[in-house]
Amino acid sequence: MSSSMALRDLQRDLESKANDLAKIQKDIAKDHQLRKKYTIQLGENELVLKELDLLEEDANVYKLIGPVLVKQDLAEANANVRKRIEYISAELKRVDASIQDNEGQQNSKREAMMKLQQRLQSIQAGKAKA
Amino acid sequence: MEPPQKKGTVTPLGSLFSEEEARKAASYVEERIREKREEMNRLQQFVDENDNLISLVKKLPEKLHHNVMVPFGKKAFFPGRLIHTNECLVFLGENYYTDRTSKQTVDVLRRRDKTLQSQIHSIKAEIDDFQTEASFFANTASEVAEGLLEIREEYEDEEEEVSSATVPQPGVKKESSGFSGEETAEGEVEDDEFARIMSKLNELEMEEEQEDEDGEDKSEEHDSPVESVEDMVKGLGDETKTQETTVSVLEKVSGHSSSVGEPRYSETRVKAKAIHVLPETQPHKDTSDPSTCIGPKPQYIKKEDQSRGGIPQQNAETWRDFQATSAVSRVKVSSSVVGPQKIESIQKPEAKFDTNKAFTGSIVEHTHNMQQPSGFQPPKPVSRFRAQRR
Structure with a gap:
């Protein structure tokens, strides 16, 4: 009786762990996508920065905001792009850290699950014998 | 004369990798190669477009004005005239635009072309990499299928023997x-x-x-x-x-x-x-x-x-x-x-x-x-x- 209870507990435990694992994996996938997006943006921003650096002082620079082109100061645009790059790099770092973190969690969860499964199996085997 | 002398190990390759697994790995890598190829094709398209654009921008200032059909909405066109043939508004990315002359535009486009080329280059290298990997997996699979044995002997043992x-x-x-x-x-x-x-x-x-x-x-x-x-x-x-x-x-x-x-x-x-x-x-x-x-x-x-x-x-x-x-x-x-x-x-x-x-x-x-x-x-x-x- 008690063994069957334990068995049920274990199974419930295993299920919840599996759910956690699935969640973590989803997070990881999301982070990866985010990371990809940020890397692309970073590349684009760097290109822009390069071009802006090549522009002469009196060049007209516009920023498309919604449907309108707003004229901007070159220096301002330059500063904006730099800030943007900084922000993106910080984001990239953050995402990387979160990916690593999640992967660590994933591994530990996986191990825990393996152990649980083994215990379940051994209990079941014991039951079968008994 | 000394049968028990064997110090090495003989493992059938099949026990290390099942043929199925090897094939799976090979097909997975093939899939990756296809993806990369697609990406490369896309980039190549960009390059082509860029080339076209460069030649166009080069040609524009040759005339003071061009007669063109101007798109109006999605379906309609009307005849128009392209003036200011030496002025371009160049999109830099990140919603930034700038006014450039044709010549400067061409320079921008050339730089863009360069980055595209380098990207294509790196993708090509990746594809090569994947291809060798794929061929390795395929080989392994076929070797497993043939029942190849892996024989390992320690160097010293060998000498002894x-x-x-x-x-x-x-x-x-x-x-x-x-x-x-x-x-x-x-x-x-x-x-x-x-x-x-x-x-x-x-x-x-x-x-x-x-x-x-x-x-x-x-x-x-x-x-x-x-x-x-x-x-x-x-x-x-x-x-x-x-x-x-x-x-x-x-x-x-x-x-x-x-x-x-x-x-x-x-x-x-x-x-x-x-x-x-x-x-x-x-x-x-x-x-x-x-x-x-x-x-x-x-x-x-x-x-x-x-x-x-x-x-x-x-x-x-x-x-x-x-x-x-x-x-x-x-x-x-x-x-x-x-x-x-x-x-x-x-x-x-x-x-x-x-x-x-x-x-x-x-x-x-x-x-x-x-x-x-x-x-x-x-x-x-x-x-x-x-x-x-x-």
Whole structure:
């Protein structure tokens, strides 16, 4: 009786762990996508920065905001792009850290699950014998 | 002759990777390659568009104005005129635009082209990478399907095996060839002698076996070798004969008794036994004389033969006994023997004893290394000692 209870507990435990694992994996996938997006943006921003650096002082620079082109100061645009790059790099770092973190969690969860499964199996085997 | 010598491992490749897995991996990599190809194609398209744009922008300022159809909404066009042909509003990315002249625009576009090219380049490298990977997986899969075996041997082990197993056989061949030459030269008288020696050897072998069964009585054992040596020496008296015996012994050992007469078969078995024991016992003893490796070897082997079946604990005793006996044999041999080889073999034991005494107490672990050098020379020295022993 008690063994069957334990068995049920274990199974419930295993299920919840599996759910956690699935969640973590989803997070990881999301982070990866985010990371990809940020890397692309970073590349684009760097290109822009390069071009802006090549522009002469009196060049007209516009920023498309919604449907309108707003004229901007070159220096301002330059500063904006730099800030943007900084922000993106910080984001990239953050995402990387979160990916690593999640992967660590994933591994530990996986191990825990393996152990649980083994215990379940051994209990079941014991039951079968008994 | 020494089947248990195997130190390597033989694993069917199939047990490491199932064919299915390998195929799966290969197909996965193929998939990746396809993705990368698509990406590359996309980039290539960009490059083409860029080229077109460059040529267009180059052409624009050639005229003051162009008549064009201006798109109006999604479907409609109306005729229009393109003026300010030298002015472009260039999109830089990130919603930034800037006014540029045609020439400057072309420069921008050229730079863009460069980055695109470098991207394509890196993707190409990736594809190459994946392709080699894919071909590797495919190969593995097919190899698994063919039932390929992976054979692994440690380097040292290999050498050992060579020394103990394979080398002796070549040695046999050489010696036997040499022997046959000598035989023909010396005529058939020798055949008789040879037969006699063989029978004697047979006898000795039998004796030895008995002794083994009795539980090793060392003094007896040692005596017999001495006597046998003496006999041999008397009977043969020269190198040829020792070589002959060697040959027979070796042949027995290696299991080719083709060129040797029947009597040896029985011996063969005995010999084989003795040799089997060698590898196991040798390690303990060999360790003691790394420095004296060559000379002593024969001695060692002999020793092992005698103590074959012997227990490691007995080694020390045996050694002492052995020293005594060998001293005796030395005397006898030296009195009766003329051949240079004999002297050699005698001297070797001597040297060995000293080292022996010095080292008996210490048992070193890396025996294999020691054995290699010793094992390598053996074809001759061993046989010599063997001959001597009988």
